[in-house]
Amino acid sequence: MNRGRRGEEIFPGAADYRLFLKILQEVVEMHHLRVAAYCLMPNRYHLLVRTPEGNISRCMRHVNGVYTQRFNLPTYSSVSSAVIRIRKQLQRDVELRQKLESIEKKIMLEKGQWQT
Numbered sequence: 001m002n003r004g005r006r007g008e009e010i011f012p013g014a015a016d017y018r019l020f021l022k023i024l025q026e027v028v029e030m031h032h033l034r035v036a037a038y039c040l041m042p043n044r045y046h047l048l049v050r051t052p053e054g055n056i057s058r059c060m061r062h063v064n065g066v067y068t069q070r071f072n073l074p075t076y077s078s079v080s081s082a083v084i085r086i087r088k089q090l091q092r093d094v095e096l097r098q099k100l101e102s103i104e105k106k107i108m109l110e111k112g113q114w115q116t
Contacts, residue, residue, distance in 0.1 A: 001044055002044060002060075002064060004043045004044065007043050008043060008069065009042045009084075009085075010042070010043060010044065010045070010067075010071070011040055011041070011042050011043075011045075012042070012081045012084045013081040014086055015081055016081055017040050018038075019046070019067065019071070020040060020063075020067050021040075021072060023062055023063055023066050023067050023070070024069075025040070027059050027063050029063050030049070030062075031032075031051060031053060031055060031058070031059050031062075032052055032053065033049050033050070033051050033059060034049060034050040034051075034052075035046040035047065035048070036049065036050065043112065066081050088102050
């Protein structure tokens with residue numbers, strides 16, 4: 001099992017799912033893995049694999065490393081995926097700013113009660 005940082009999406013679009021499966025297939029062929037089952041969800045994935053070489057750490061490092069590098073490069077992600085990620089980040093920034101302003105107002109009101 002692997003999750004996105006802070007619950008963030010790691011598969012924002014169909015192209016990202018396909019990219020991950022392509023990389024997984026490369027690792028399966030390279031390291032002779034046997035995939036019994038997998039489940040890809042927007043913010044995590046589950047793999048049930050068997051490796052005859054006992055090198056699961058190396059295999060997962062390869063899958064995660066290559067996917068992360070390609071996911072973060074604009075040439076490997078679709079335009080719609082990039083737009084979705086940017087929009088979500090902007091939404092989080094706006095929400096955070098609103099929360100900060102609310103906290104600042106509350107602090108100013110509290111200070112006013114106890115200061116002259």
